Structure formats: C-alpha cells, structure tokens
Amino acid sequence: MKEGFRGTREELKEAIAAQPQGTVTVLSSLLAVQDAVGYLPGEAIEEVASYTQTTVNDVWGVASFYTNFRVDPPCSHNVEVCWGATCHVLGAMKVVRAVLEAAGLESEGDVPGGNASVRLNTCLGACSQGPVISIDHGLYGKVSPGEAGRLVSKLFDA
Amino acid sequence: MPDDFQQIKAQAEEKWASLASGDTPHIRVGTALCGKAAGGLAVIESIRRELQSRDIHATISEVGCMGLCFAEPLVDITMPGGSRVFYAGVTSDAVPEIIASHLVEKKPDPDLVLGLLGENGTGDFQDLAQHPMMKDQVRIALRNAGTIDPYDIHQYVANGGYSALYKAVTGMTPEEVLEEVNKSGLRGRGGAAFPTATKWSFLARSTEPVKYILCNCEEGDPGAFNDKGILDSDPHTLVEGMILAGYATGARFGYIFIRHGHEGPIERTQTAVKQARELGFLGDNIFESDFGFHLEVALTGDSYVSGEETALMEAIEGGRAMPRYRPPFPAQVGLFGKPSNINNVKTLSYVPEIIRRGGDWFAGIGQDRSKGTAILCLSGDLVHPGMVELPFGLTLGDVVYKVAGGVSGDRKLKLLQTGGPLGGVLGSAQMDIPLDFEAMAGVGAILGSGGIIAAADDSCAVDLTRSLIAFCQYESCGKCFPCRLGMTHLLEVLERICELRSLPGDLELMRKVGQDMQAGSLCGHGQLGFNPVASALRYFGDEFEEHMVNRRCPTGVCASERYSPVAVRR
Ligand SMILES: Cc1cc2nc3c(=O)[nH]c(=O)nc-3n(C[C@H](O)[C@H](O)[C@H](O)COP(=O)(O)O)c2cc1C
Ligand code: FES
Numbered sequence: 001m002k003e004g005f006r007g008t009r010e011e012l013k014e015a016i017a018a019q020p021q022g023t024v025t026v027l028s029s030l031l032a033v034q035d036a037v038g039y040l041p042g043e044a045i046e047e048v049a050s051y052t053q054t055t056v057n058d059v060w061g062v063a064s065f066y067t068n069f070r071v072d073p074p075c076s077h078n079v080e081v082c083w084g085a086t087c088h089v090l091g092a093m094k095v096v097r098a099v100l101e102a103a104g105l106e107s108e109g110d111v112p113g114g115n116a117s118v119r120l121n122t123c124l125g126a127c128s129q130g131p132v133i134s135i136d137h138g139l140y141g142k143v144s145p146g147e148a149g150r151l152v153s154k155l156f157d158a
Numbered sequence: 159m160p161d162d163f164q165q166i167k168a169q170a171e172e173k174w175a176s177l178a179s180g181d182t183p184h185i186r187v188g189t190a191l192c193g194k195a196a197g198g199l200a201v202i203e204s205i206r207r208e209l210q211s212r213d214i215h216a217t218i219s220e221v222g223c224m225g226l227c228f229a230e231p232l233v234d235i236t237m238p239g240g241s242r243v244f245y246a247g248v249t250s251d252a253v254p255e256i257i258a259s260h261l262v263e264k265k266p267d268p269d270l271v272l273g274l275l276g277e278n279g280t281g282d283f284q285d286l287a288q289h290p291m292m293k294d295q296v297r298i299a300l301r302n303a304g305t306i307d308p309y310d311i312h313q314y315v316a317n318g319g320y321s322a323l324y325k326a327v328t329g330m331t332p333e334e335v336l337e338e339v340n341k342s343g344l345r346g347r348g349g350a351a352f353p354t355a356t357k358w359s360f361l362a363r364s365t366e367p368v369k370y371i372l373c374n375c376e377e378g379d380p381g382a383f384n385d386k387g388i389l390d391s392d393p394h395t396l397v398e399g400m401i402l403a404g405y406a407t408g409a410r411f412g413y414i415f416i417r418h419g420h421e422g423p424i425e426r427t428q429t430a431v432k433q434a435r436e437l438g439f440l441g442d443n444i445f446e447s448d449f450g451f452h453l454e455v456a457l458t459g460d461s462y463v464s465g466e467e468t469a470l471m472e473a474i475e476g477g478r479a480m481p482r483y484r485p486p487f488p489a490q491v492g493l494f495g496k497p498s499n500i501n502n503v504k505t506l507s508y509v510p511e512i513i514r515r516g517g518d519w520f521a522g523i524g525q526d527r528s529k530g531t532a533i534l535c536l537s538g539d540l541v542h543p544g545m546v547e548l549p550f551g552l553t554l555g556d557v558v559y560k561v562a563g564g565v566s567g568d569r570k571l572k573l574l575q576t577g578g579p580l581g582g583v584l585g586s587a588q589m590d591i592p593l594d595f596e597a598m599a600g601v602g603a604i605l606g607s608g609g610i611i612a613a614a615d616d617s618c619a620v621d622l623t624r625s626l627i628a629f630c631q632y633e634s635c636g637k638c639f640p641c642r643l644g645m646t647h648l649l650e651v652l653e654r655i656c657e658l659r660s661l662p663g664d665l666e667l668m669r670k671v672g673q674d675m676q677a678g679s680l681c682g683h684g685q686l687g688f689n690p691v692a693s694a695l696r697y698f699g700d701e702f703e704e705h706m707v708n709r710r711c712p713t714g715v716c717a718s719e720r721y722s723p724v725a726v727r728r
Contacts, residue, residue, distance in 0.1 A: 021454055023413075025476020031418050031457055052476070065478040065635075066459025068418065083723050084380025085575055086537040088625045089613045096726055107726045120727060122462065122629060123380035125420050126195035127535060127609075128227030128543035137421065141195030141230075 005041035005073075012037070012047045026052050026062045030069060038074030075110050075117040077155045079103070080134040081148070084123035087130040091145070095131045096120065098145035102152040116155050163324045163445060166437060167315055174316035178236040183216045183261060186242075188232040188304060190223035190390035191383060191422060192544075196230035197249070204250040205233070208257045216261070222391020222426075224304030226291060227544035228563075229272055232304075235260050241276030244286060290560050291542050296523055296531050299507040300547045303391035308426045311433035314394040320439050322513035323398050326405055327445045330513075335406040336362060339509065341517030343529030348374055348465075348502030349577070349606045349682070351528075351595040357499060360489035361407040364497040369409035371400050372474070372493060372500045375416045375423070376458060376465030379578030380629065382609035384533045385503035387545045389416070389423035392507075393430035397453065399506035401439065402513055404451040407499060411452050415470055418457040428455050462579075462633035466681045467500040469635065480637040481681035502607070504533050524550035528594045532608060536562045539569065539614035548593060555589030558612060569614035573697070577606025579626045579633075580686035582693030583619065602693040618715035619698035620705050624652040626690040628723040634683060641684025644675035648691060653724060656716045660706040665695070 015036035016029045026048060033044045040063055049059045063069050081099050083092050103111050103118050110117045124132045129141025133148050140151060178184035185205060189198045202218065209216055226232060229246035233256070236242050243266050245256055252270065259267040266283070273284035286292055297303070306313035314320070326335050340355035361369055373396060377385040388396060400412045414431075416424050431453050434440045442450035456474045458464045464472075464479030471493045473479040492498025508530060512520045521529050528550035534557065537543045541563030548561065558564065558571060565571045571586040582603035584591065591597055598605045613622060631645035651668050654660045672688030679685045695702060704712050711717050 021456070023454060023456060023474070025474075027459060027473060027476040028457065029476075031459065062476065062478055066461050068460040082380075083625070085579065085622070085626060085629070086381040086609075086611050088380075088723075089538045089575075089611060089617055089622065093723070100726065120723070122378065122460070122633070123382075124191070124195075125377075125383050125386050125423075126191040127381050127383050127537040127611075128192045128545070129195040129230065130537060132195055138199075139191065139195035141192070141197075 005037075005043055007037055007041075009043055009047065012041075012044045013051075016047060016051045024052070026054060026059055027066070030059070030063055034069060039070040039072060072110065073114070075114045077116040077136055079116055079118045079152055079155070080121040080124065081118065082122075082124045082130065082132045083120045084127065086127040087132055090130040092131045094145040095133065095143060095148045098149035099133065099152050102149040116152070163320070167321070170312040170315035173312050177217050177219075178238045178240070180238060181215065183238065184219065184236040185216050186219045186221045186234045186304075188223055188230055189220040189422070190387055191420065192223055192227040193230045193232065194422065198231040200250050201231045201233060201248050201253065204253040205257070208253050212257065212262070214257070214261055219307040220309070221304050221306065222308050223387045223545055225295075225300065225545040225547075226289075226542070228542045234275075235266075236276075237264070239278060241274045241278045243274045243283065244272040245270055246272040290563060291544060291546065294549075294552060294556070294561060295547050296549050297547050298511050298520070298531055299388060299395060299504055299533060300391070300545070301511065302395065303387065303545075306392060308391055308393055309429055311394060311430065311437060314392065318514060319394055319510070320398055322510040323401055323405075323439060324445060326402055326513055327447050327449055332362065332406050332408060335402060335513060338513055338517040339406065342508075342512045342520035343517075343527070344505065344508055344512065344520065345527075345529070345595065346502055347504035347533065347607065349604070351605070354501065354505055357489070357501070358403065358407050360487075361409060361497055361499040364489065366497050368411065368496045369407065370493045370496055370498040371403045371407065371409045371412040372470065372498055373400055373412065373414045373503055373506055374465060374467070374470055374500055375414060375503045376462075376470065377503075377607070378417065378462035378465050378633070379607050379609050381537050381575065381611040382535050382578060382607045384535050384545050384608050386420055386423040387535075388503050388507050389427045393427045394434065395507045395510055396427070396503055397430050397434050398439070399509035400453060401444070401451045402509045403499065403501070403506060405449055409499070410450055413454050413456045413474055413493070415456050415458060415474060418459055424455065424457065431455060461635065462629075463635040463681070463683050466683065469681070470500065471498065478635070480635045483680070504608070525592070525594060527596060532593045532605060534608045534610055536610055536612070538575075538612040539566050539617070540564070540612050541566050550593050552593050553589060554584070554591050554593065557593065557610065558589065562612070565612060565614050567614065569616060571612060572615040572617055573613050573619060573622075574603070575611040575613065575622065575626070575690075576609065577604035578609055579629045580682065580689055581606045582689050583622070583697060584693070585697035588697070602689070602696055604689075616713055616715075618711055618713045619694050619701045620652070620655055620711070621715045623690055623694040624649070624656050625723055627652055627687075628727075630683065630687045630690075632727060638678070638680040638684060640675045640678035641680070641687060644671050644679070644684060645687055647671050648688070649724065652691075653722065655702065655705050656711075656722065658705060658709045658711065658716065664706065665702070
C-alpha cells in the first residue's frame with residue numbers, strides 16, 4: 001500500500017488550480033490536494049511550491065506544521081476518536097482502547113495493509129453527544145467502548 | 159440584481175408563511191454536528207422514504223441546533239396553522255409511527271412527543287418554552303437557531319435578517335453604528351472579553367484604504383461548539399454582523415476563518431456568503447450606497463494556536479500558524495500587513511440585533527460590566543447537555559442544576575471545567591458564582607468561549623488536569639520555548655503524579671514552571687497554560703496530595719486507565 005503516488009501531476013495541478021476562493025495560499029493549496037487525493041505526495045509539495053511561487057522547503061514547513069496532513073497514501077477507511085476534555089470525562093480513553101484493539105494497533109496510525117487509519121482528534125465538535133468518534137467523516141455520538149469496537153471491526157469484514 | 163430590500167423582504171415573508179400551509183406540513187430535523195452525531199441524517203432519510211411510500215407531501219428542512227442537544231435527533235412537525243410539535247431522540251425505527259399518528263391520524267402520540275412551541279396549541283403537550291432548559295434563555299445570537307433553514311437566506315430575511323444592515327447603510331453613519339455598539343457594552347466572546355467598540359475604533363481610526371474584518375471560528379477548545387453551532391444554525395447572522403463591522407470601521411474586506419474538516423458549518427457558511435452576494439448584501443454599492451464589502455471563507459489545518467489572533471493571520475496568509483510579536487498590533491499591521499480587526503463568531507453574531515434594537519436594549523440585559531448574554535456549551539456528566547444563551551448574572555448552580563437538569567446517573571457534581579483548556583476548574587462549592595466575566599476570572603476560572611464541562615464525583619481531578627495539559631502540550635506551536643518546554647515539563651510531572659510515582663518537590667516544580675511560562679511566553683497559549691493546573695491545585699489540592707503522599711487515586715481512575723492520552727499519541 002505504501003508505494004509512491006499513482007496519480008498524475010495533472011491531477012495535482014488541477015486540484016490546486018480549481019480552488020474556488022479568491023485567496024489561494026500554500027495552506028489552502030495543500031488542503032485542496034489532500035481533499036483530492038487523500039494525502040500529500042512529494043510531487044504535490046513541488047506543484048504547490050511552483051504554483052504559489054515559493055520553495056519546496058517553505059511548503060514542507062507548512063505541511064509538517066498542521067497535524068491533519070498525511071504524507072503516506074490514505075487508507076481505505078479513516079477512524080477518528082475524540083479525546084477532548086468532554087469526551088475524556090465521558091470515558092473516551094476506554095473508547096480509544098476499544099478502537100485501537102479492534103484495529104490491532106498500539107497507538108494511533110495506519111493498520112498494516114492499509115485498511116484503516118486511526119487518529120485521535122482533539123474535538124470533533126459534537127461534545128454534547130460525547131464520547132464521539134468519526135468513521136469516514138460520519139459522526140457517531142454516545143458510543144460505548146463496545147459499540148465503537150464493533151463499528152471499527154466492521155471495517156475489516158469482507 | 160440588487161432588488162429593493164423591502165421587496166426582497168416581502169417575498170421572503172410570504173415564502174416563510176407558506177412553509178406549512180394548505181395540506182403541506184413542515185418537518186424540521188436538526189442536523190448540526192450534534193444532530194449528525196446522534197443520527198439525524200439517517201432519520202431524514204427514513205422520513206423521506208416514509209412520506210414517499212405513503213404519498214404524503216411535506217416540506218422538509220434541515221435546521222441547525224435548537225440547543226436541546228440531549229434530545230437529538232430532534233424532529234419537529236408543524237401542521238398548517240398549528241404549533242411546532244417536537245419529538246426527541248427520534249430513531250429511524252420510530253419514524254413510521256410518528257408519521258402515521260401525526261400526519262395521517264392527526265393525533266400526535268403523547269408517548270413520543272417532547273413538547274411544543276408556538277401559540278396554536280396541539281393537545282395538552284408541555285410548552286417547551288417553559289422547559290427548564292429554555293425558560294431562562296434570552297436568545298439573541300441564537301434567535302433563529304434550530305428554527306430557520308441555514309441554507310435559505312430568505313428564511314433569515316423573513317425573520318428580520320439584513321434589516322439591521324439596511325437600517326445602518328441607508329440611515330446611519332459609520333460613527334453612529336460604532337456608537338450603538340459602544341452603548342451596548344458588548345465585549346468579545348472569544349476569551350479576553352475586550353470591549354468590541356473600542357477594538358473597532360482602533361481600526362476605524364486607520365486611514366489605510368485596505369483594512370480587514372476577520373472572524374475567528376477556529377474554535378479548537380474541546381467542549382466548545384457554539385461558534386460552529388451558530389454557523390451550522392444561522393450563518394447569516396454572522397455574515398450580517400461582519401458587514402456591519404465593515405461599515406462601522408471603513409473596512410471593505412473580510413475573512414471567516416474556520417477549521418478544515420467541520421464540513422457542515424463550512425458548507426453552510428460558504429452557501430450563506432454566496433447567497434448574500436446574489437442578493438446584493440455583499441459586493442460593491444450595497445443598497446445603492448458607496449459602501450461595499452467582500453467576504454471570503456478561509457480554512458486552516460488542525461492547529462489550536464491558529465485561533466490566536468496573530469497566528470490566525472499567518473494561517474490565512476498560508477503559513478505556519480505561529481503567533482507574531484506585538485507591537486505592532488493587528489489594528490496597525492495585521493493580515494497581509496494591513497490594519498485588521500479580529501472578533502469571535504459570537505461577538506459578531508450579536509451585532510445585527512444590537513443595531514436593529516439599539517445598544518441600550520442590549521445593555522439592559524446582564525449585569526455590571528457583563529452585558530447581554532453568555533452563550534454556553536453544556537457538556538459532560540449532565541442530564542441535559544446542549545447549547546444555551548443565558549443572561550449574565552445567573553449562577554453556575556442555576557446553570558448546572560436548573561438549565562442542565564443536574565448531574566447524570568445518580569451521581570454528585572465534582573467540578574466544572576470552564577473556558578477551554580486554558581481556563582480552569584471549579585469545585586461544587588463554587589456554584590454560587592454568577593455568570594460574569596469578572597466574577598469568574600476572580601475565582602480562577604474564565605468564561606472564555608463559553609464551554610462548561612461538568613464532571614461527576616467518579617472523575618479524577620488530577621487525571622482531568624493531565625488530559626488538559628496533554629492537549630496544551632500537543633498543541634503548543636513550538637515557536638517560543640517557555641511554552642514548548644514548559645508544557646512538556648508540566649505534562650511529565652502530571653504523568654508521574656497520575657502514575658502514583660511523583661517525586662518530592664513536584665508541586666513546587668510545576669508552580670515554578672508555570673510562573674516562567676506566564677512571564678516568558680509569546681502568546682496566551684503559554685501565558686495561560688498553567689491555569690488548569692493552578693485552579694485544580696486550588697480546589698482539589700487534597701486529591702493531588704492523596705496521589706502524591708498516600709500514593710492512591712481516590713476515585714480509582716488513575717489506577718484503572720491503561721492508556722494515558724500521552725501513550726497513544728504519535
Ligand atoms: C491559543 C489561543 C487560541 C485561541 N483560540 C480562539 C478561538 O478558537 N476562537 C476565538 O474566537 N478566539 C480564540 N482566541 C482568542 C483570540 O486571540 C482573540 O482574542 C479573539 O478571537 C478576539 O475576539 P473577541 O474580541 O470577539 O473576543 C485564542 C487565543 C489563544 C491564545
Ligand atoms: S470533546 Fe469530544 S467532541 Fe468535543
């Protein structure tokens with residue numbers, strides 16, 4: 001799964017050029033690429049640098065700062081578990097444990113084989129429904145550890 | 159294009175009145191982030207399917223958050239001429255029964271109904287306006303939340319929207335608008351509670367041709383969701399507030415800054431900006447005046463510090479969100495080197511009503527120097543978690559025991575964590591403290607952005623403190639060393655304490671580190687970062703001692719949790 005970028009430079013250029021808003025920056029371009037191809041391949045760093053007329057170093061500087069950017073190809077599923085203060089009070093660490101166990105991971109990261117990635121999120125914005133997890137951008141509130149584990153296990157079926 | 163405003167308004171009102179009319183009922187479903195997390199999207203699908211299979215015609219609206227998050231997924235049905243009848247905790251399985259009883263037999267099932275809102279009674283259901291969670295609310299910024307469709311500008315206009323802008327641009331000078339905000343006593347709701355009119359006057363004074371109004375919806379505080387809640391529920395109140403800020407200060411450009419990833423609030427805000435442009439409320443020559451305003455949505459990556467005002471400008475410019483040195487202050491040298499004014503979503507969302515109803519009206523609500531309302535996010539171990547707008551002056555006890563229905567699950571309140579991770583904690587003995595910027599700051603907890611997290615007596619204060627500092631350490635941007643190293647140091651010590659292997663002198667060590675962080679950090683993140691520890695030591699010193707001297711965690715939390723947040727982060 002971890003081989004190089006399979007798409008084309010045209011695809012990356014297109015994602016960068018197609019940003020609808022008026023203010024196009026290094027950060028906005030990186031977000032646009034990650035939305036389009038799921039991560040930031042090395043080629044994208046070069047394309048963003050050339051489009052925004054800056055250096056590859058500067059672009060890497062931005063890409064490495066924000067914790068939502070990935071430099072590895074995306075997994076088939078993305079699981080995020082909230083560990084914000086509300087969810088913490090409501091038992092998030094037990095949910096974290098259940099999700100990691102279901103994914104066979106010790107800490108956040110990608111499952112070998114690339115079926116799923118598990119990330120901790122600092123707040124998914126639905127605190128009144130805590131504990132909250134998100135799977136492929138869909139939010140699940142008031143999850144028990146058991147439920148969270150089952151939802152994640154399902155990603156590995158079939 | 160820019161039609162006469164009165165005409166737009168008349169059309170909007172007509173459309174609004176016809177939402178439930180003839181044989182067509184109106185069904186609203188809450189799909190803010192809370193509604194989505196509770197399963198609201200699946201409920202809408204079930205409603206659509208059920209209506210189709212029964213061949214019933216109804217208007218379905220996705221609305222934002224009423225604030226009754228505990229009751230999500232929340233569905234309400236208005237029959238033509240009737241009141242809004244609310245159903246709480248609706249599941250897809252319950253939909254056929256609700257549709258059958260309410261729309262077909264026209265007899266809402268009392269076992270399923272939560273209550274109703276409106277004058278036109280439907281049976282003997284509870285009046286939701288008298289529900290403990292609604293009763294004390296004064297809804298200004300949240301006046302439309304959960305009621306109007308955030309995707310439809312006409313619904314906002316029909317409820318008084320853009321009337322303030324019309325009033326200001328066609329009948330008031332910028333100085334008069336500024337004076338109205340000044341009279342209101344409005345203070346910033348982003349954390350520091352700085353007087354808004356004073357901040358605006360700095361920008362108004364600058365004669366530079368290009369100036370910016372920036373709205374901060376980074377909202378990284380865990381436990382705070384009211385900024386996203388407003389964008390999800392009523393984005394136009396923010397858009398109108400920003401245009402008014404531009405008018406008052408002579409700024410012609412604005413950015414709404416939102417964290418990437420919260421698709422609902424982002425999409426609703428982008429739609430609102432587009433619609434406002436189409437109706438001529440944004441752009442050049444608004445209402446055929448010389449005044450023009452241009453607004454754009456800018457996204458940031460995941461970084462808590464990007465909510466700090468100068469880091470925010472770095473992020474909009476596309477760089478690493480690291481704070482700048484001050485002076486120069488943003489009102490002189492801000493975004494792209496131009497004078498800029500930054501406000502929180504809530505702050506700006508009050509402005510339309512302040513202009514429409516007058517500054518004196520707003521100043522008549524609240525107490526002392528805390529004017530108007532506090533928009534609170536209630537979460538944690540509460541019976542009724544949600545988003546409420548309460549006048550300043552109610553006590554924290556009122557908030558917890560009345561509004562939020564007390565602590566859930568037959569437990570007692572242990573603590574409130576307020577004001578986000580840089581705020582503080584309060585013990586259950588501090589519940590007579592009023593909602594008030596000064597009173598709360600005086601006891602070491604800040605109101606901040608309005609997040610109030612309740613923890614019951616089975617939570618460990620030391621463990622929660624560690625979790626807050628783990629957040630602060632993870633989110634330190636790394637630019638200045640007092641914050642970067644200080645947070646790491648605090649976290650190390652808290653890890654030791656939680657693992658019951660603290661060293662002698664650890665408390666003094668933390669206090670010393672905290673002092674240095676406060677004195678030496680570049681921005682509020684490091685300057686305020688010791689707050690959670692200081693307030694926890696103040697109110698839960700015994701519990702720290704128990705961990706450190708008797709080597710035991712009284713609640714058992716520290717002993718049982720194999721995963722600390724530190725161990726699983728990479
Ligand atoms: C680390 C840090 C994070 C912040 N995050 C936010 C935020 O997410 N939203 C916000 O409105 N203000 C945030 N602030 C406060 C802003 O710097 C700024 O004071 C505020 O947006 C001003 O708006 P107001 O005058 O309307 O309160 C943060 C401050 C610090 C130090
Ligand atoms: S703290 Fe978990 S969703 Fe906000």
